[in-house]
Structure formats: C-alpha cells, structure tokens
Amino acid sequence: MNLSVAEENYIKSIYKLQEGDEAVSTNALAYELDTKPASVTDMAKKLKEKKLIEYEKYQGIVLSSDGRKAALQIVRRHRLWECFLVDKLLFSWEEVHELAEELEHVRSEKLTNRLSEFLGNPVLDPHGDPIPDANGKLAKPRPQTSLDQTNAKRLVVTAVTDQSTALLAFLNAKGIKLGTQLEILAHYEYDNSIEIKLKQQPAITISEQVAKHIMVRPV
Amino acid sequence: MNLSVAEENYIKSIYKLQEGDEAVSTNALAYELDTKPASVTDMAKKLKEKKLIEYEKYQGIVLSSDGRKAALQIVRRHRLWECFLVDKLLFSWEEVHELAEELEHVRSEKLTNRLSEFLGNPVLDPHGDPIPDANGKLAKPRPQTSLDQTNAKRLVVTAVTDQSTALLAFLNAKGIKLGTQLEILAHYEYDNSIEIKLKQQPAITISEQVAKHIMVRPV
DNA sequence: AATATTATTTAGACAAATCTAAATAATAAA
DNA sequence: TTTATTATTTAGATTTGTCTAAATAATATT
Numbered sequence: 222m223n224l225s226v227a228e229e230n231y232i233k234s235i236y237k238l239q240e241g242d243e244a245v246s247t248n249a250l251a252y253e254l255d256t257k258p259a260s261v262t263d264m265a266k267k268l269k270e271k272k273l274i275e276y277e278k279y280q281g282i283v284l285s286s287d288g289r290k291a292a293l294q295i296v297r298r299h300r301l302w303e304c305f306l307v308d309k310l311l312f313s314w315e316e317v318h319e320l321a322e323e324l325e326h327v328r329s330e331k332l333t334n335r336l337s338e339f340l341g342n343p344v345l346d347p348h349g350d351p352i353p354d355a356n357g358k359l360a361k362p363r364p365q366t367s368l369d370q371t372n373a374k375r376l377v378v379t380a381v382t383d384q385s386t387a388l389l390a391f392l393n394a395k396g397i398k399l400g401t402q403l404e405i406l407a408h409y410e411y412d413n414s415i416e417i418k419l420k421q422q423p424a425i426t427i428s429e430q431v432a433k434h435i436m437v438r439p440v
Numbered sequence: 441m442n443l444s445v446a447e448e449n450y451i452k453s454i455y456k457l458q459e460g461d462e463a464v465s466t467n468a469l470a471y472e473l474d475t476k477p478a479s480v481t482d483m484a485k486k487l488k489e490k491k492l493i494e495y496e497k498y499q500g501i502v503l504s505s506d507g508r509k510a511a512l513q514i515v516r517r518h519r520l521w522e523c524f525l526v527d528k529l530l531f532s533w534e535e536v537h538e539l540a541e542e543l544e545h546v547r548s549e550k551l552t553n554r555l556s557e558f559l560g561n562p563v564l565d566p567h568g569d570p571i572p573d574a575n576g577k578l579a580k581p582r583p584q585t586s587l588d589q590t591n592a593k594r595l596v597v598t599a600v601t602d603q604s605t606a607l608l609a610f611l612n613a614k615g616i617k618l619g620t621q622l623e624i625l626a627h628y629e630y631d632n633s634i635e636i637k638l639k640q641q642p643a644i645t646i647s648e649q650v651a652k653h654i655m656v657r658p659v
Numbered sequence: 660a661a662t663a664t665t666a667t668t669t670a671g672a673c674a675a676a677t678c679t680a681a682a683t684a685a686t687a688a689a
Numbered sequence: 690t691t692t693a694t695t696a697t698t699t700a701g702a703t704t705t706g707t708c709t710a711a712a713t714a715a716t717a718t719t
Contacts, residue, residue, distance in 0.1 A: 225705075225706090227705080227706060227707090246666075246667090247666070247667055247668085248665090248666060248667080256706095256707075256708090257707080257708065257709085258666075258667065258668085259667085259668075259669085259707085259708070259709080259710095260706070260707055260708070261667090262667065262668055262669085263668095263706075263707080264706080264707095267705090267706095278667075278668065278714090279666080279667060279668080279714065279715070306551075309558055310551070310554040310555060310558055311554065312554070320546065320548055320551055323545075323546045324543070324546055326542075327539065327542045327543055329539055329542075331531075331535075332525075332529070332539055335529040335530065335531070336529060339528055339529055444675075444676090446675080446676060446677090465696075465697090466696070466697055466698085467695090467696060467697080475676095475677075475678090476677080476678065476679085477696075477697060477698085478677085478678070478679080478680095478697085478698070478699080479676070479677055479678070480697090481697065481698055481699085482675095482676075482677075482698095483676080483677095486675090486676095497684090497697075497698065498684065498685070498696085498697060498698080
C-alpha cells in the first residue's frame with residue numbers, strides 16, 4: 222500500500238483524534254489539518270476506497286485495522302526523528318515537531334529501523350509520547366493525568382499533549398520540561414487557574430488552558 | 441523562493457547535466473528525470489518565470505545564478521544525508537542515493553547546518569563528491585580522471601560518477617570502493633575492456649562502460 | 660413539532676504536474 | 690537543396706488535492 226504525503230497526514234490526524242473508539246468528525250479533522258470540511262469529505266472517500274478507514278456519510282471516520290497499522294508506522298517515524306533531532310542534533314524539544322512532520326514521510330523500513338537502533342531503540346520521544354516498535358506495538362504509557370485534573374499535590378511532568386510551538390516555547394520559558402517536578406499550591410475556580418511551584422523557584426500561575434495539556438504522574 | 445519537490449528535482453538535474461557552460465537539452469533532461477520531453481518544456485516555462493533558469497524555446501536550458509544557488513543547497517543536503525546514512529546508520533554506499541533523494545527535500549537551513557556539524561562538517565560524500573558549504577562554496581575537487589582515460593598505472597579510486605544501484609552493487613561485489621588502490625595491467629582495444637588488479641586479489645577485467653564512471657588519481 | 664443552527668456533502672472549478680498525439684522547428688542525409 | 694529524421698513544442702486531457710458556494714442532513718432551540 223503506497224500512501225501519498227496527503228493521505229499519510231490524514232491517517233495520522235485521524236489516529237490522533239480517535240481517542241477511544243468514537244468516530245472522528247469531518248469538522249474536527251478539517252480543523253486539525255488546517256483545511257476545509259469539503260476537502261475532508263473528498264479524502265474520506267479515497268481512504269475508504271483504499272480500506273484504510275471506515276466511513277459512511279454523516280457518520281464520521283474510524284481507522285480500519287490497516288489504517289491503524291499505517292498510522293503507527295507514521296507515528297513511529299515521527300517520534301524517532303524527534304529523538305534524533307533532540308538527542309543528536311541538539312534541537313530543543315519545541316523546535317522539532319515541524320521538522321519531524323517532514324522527515325516522517327520518508328517511507329523506508331530499513332531506514333526507520335536503523336535510525337531506531339542508532340538512537341538506542343528509545344521507547345519515549347522528547348515529549349514523553351511512546352514510540353511504536355517495528356511491529357507497531359505501543360509500550361503501555363504509565364498512568365498519567367492532565368495537570369488540571371489530578372488530585373495529587375507532588376507531581377512529575379510525563380508528557381505534553383499539544384505539540385504547538387507556542388505552548389512548548391511557553392513551557393520552556395517557565396522552565397517546565399519532561400521530568401520536571403512540581404507542586405500544586407492551589408486551584409482558583411473563579412478564573413480556572415492553577416498555582417504551581419517548581420523546585421527552587423517562586424510560585425507561578427498557569428491557566429487551565431495550559432494545564433490540560435501537561436500530563437503528570439504522582440511522585 | 442519556495443520550490444516544490446518537482447521543481448527541486450529539475451533544478452538538481454539541470455545542475456548535474458550542465459557540465460561546463462553548454463545548455464541542457466529537453467530530451468537529455470527528460471531522460472535524466474525519467475519523464476517526457478513535453479513535461480520538461482512545461483516545467484521549463486515555470487522555472488523561467490521564477491528566474492531560476494535561462495530558457496528560450498529550442499535553445500536548451502541553463503541555470504541562472506539564483507538557480508545555481510538553489511542547486512547547490514539541494515546538493516549540499518543530498519550529500520550530507522548520504523554521509524549520515526553511511527557514517528552513522530551504517531548503510532553501504534550503494535544503498536544511500538535513493539534515500540538521500542527523499543531526505544534532501546526537507547528544506548531547513550538550521551537542520552542542514554546542524555547535521556553538517558554533527559557529521560564533523562565533511563567535505564566529501566561517501567561517493568567522493570564534494571559537499572558545498574553553507575554558502576554554496578564547493579571545495580575544488582582534487583585532479584582526477586576516469587579509469588578509462590588515465591595514463592598512470594597505479595591509482596586510487598576517488599569517486600564514482602554514476603549513482604545507479606546496479607553499478608554501485610557491481611563495484612561492491614568486486615571489492616572496489618573509495619580509496620581502493622588498483623593497478624592497470626592492460627587495455628584491450630578490440631572489446632574496450634581493461635584488466636586491473638586490486639591488492640592481494642587476482643586480476644579482473646572490467647568494461648569501458650564501467651571504467652568511465654570510476655574516477656581515479658595517481659598514487 | 661416547527662424552526663433555527665450547525666455539520667456535512669455535492670457540484671463544479673482550479674492549480675500543479677504530468678501525459679499523449681499532433682504540429683512545428685532544427686538538424687542530418689541524400 | 691530538397692528530403693528524411695530527430696528534437697522540441699503545443700494543444701488538450703488526466704490525476705491529485707484542494708477550494709467555494711449551494712444543497713442537504715443532523716442536531717438544537719423555542
């Protein structure tokens with residue numbers, strides 16, 4: 222099955238949006254891909270033809286098992302390149318997403334596997350997301366919740382679920398990265414903000430908007 | 441100037457074919473790019489519009505100075521990725537051309553320069569071709585001739601001018617790679633073949649067809 | 660339940676890159 | 690120099706991926 226770059230991007234985005242088993246809506250996918258709903262409908266027909274998705278009009282989109290397999294390969298390539306860029310070329314973690322977005326489309330199993338080996342077969346990418354292995358198996362992520370929903374007070378940052386440069390740069394400025402330990406001081410309900418404190422740092426306040434993208438686990 | 445992948449491939453091929461200052465013909469370019477002459481004419485008009493080539497109908501194609509600049513950037517990326525694949529991912533030199541063909545289209549100066557640094561700013565790629573620096577300056581290649589035209593007898597292989605997997609695999613099988621030292625035993629005129637001998641190896645015979653792609657210099 | 664709103668799809672168009680077949684120009688051969 | 694051959698271009702079609710505007714379906718509101 223030979224996928225175009227456009228098809229790969231659709232598959233990847235469907236995979237990303239398809240939390241649990243609910244179908245992905247045309248609108249959500251259009252927003253994610255920065256395109257128009259009409260274009261999504263067009264592409265949905267093609268991907269259904271290729272048996273990569275299940276799609277009936279007005280019913281949303283679900284990956285087929287072939288589609289899921291393809292998605293995992295793309296995600297694997299993306300995350301391995303992110304590791305390469307951060308570990309070997311010394312990029313900072315918020316810079317690498319867009320570059321990996323391009324590198325991921327070089328479809329060579331041999332290259333992917335050699336790259337993985339070169340990097341020491343990493344299991345997590347620089348954002349803390351798990352890297353599928355050559356067979357598409359995903360390591361079970363350790364239990365984590367978003368910062369705005371946890372009850373625990375002392376936490377460690379395990380992942381960031383929004384890859385946008387803006388957010389990652391923001392976190393960088395605040396000194397928050399993977400593995401950063403922090404303490405929740407207070408939730409303020411009236412403006413949905415959270416007051417947190419990093420070690421050896423004054424307390425800072427972050428919005429729920431930001432907090433929901435920071436994944437943490439108790440420490 | 442933002443070039444599409446197709447445009448980059450044209451620019452690169454024109455650069456490759458434009459030995460000296462003679463214009464590249466529509467047919468030659470079509471053959472090189474494995475496409476049809478009509479398609480070349482179409483693209484020539486676009487590239488002229490973008491001022492990357494000089495082109496008048498029936499007169500062939502020459503790179504403009506902008507075009508040459510673009511070509512050197514593409515060549516730089518291609519050759520750096522080849523180094524990466526051979527030096528770091530342990531690919532053999534005949535495998536890397538096609539992969540580099542894809543990787544070269546990731547247009548990020550920062551990535552290119554970091555990659556170069558990571559590799560120790562190499563000056564030659566695994567095939568012995570010089571790598572343009574960040575400003576597009578090409579190191580002057582050391583004097584070399586093709587194996588079928590030299591007068592010297594004891595030689596060292598400095599480059600291979602045909603990147604086809606077939607030729608590179610053939611050379612590999614014969615034990616010929618960059619830096620290999622060899623001795624010319626005889627030229628046979630009646631079938632244009634050359635008898636050569638590698639150190640600690642029995643003599644072998646190769647055709648002029650092959651020899652003309654092997655660049656050497658006296659040792 | 661009727662109406663308004665939102666989501667989705669269809670129809671038709673467009674740009675990029677390619678192709679085939681036919682026309683024209685340049686070059687080589689007689 | 691006329692004719693044949695080869696190279697190149699044009700005209701028109703095709704594919705992929707996208708778009709806008711209009712139509713239709715699903716959902717929410719009154």
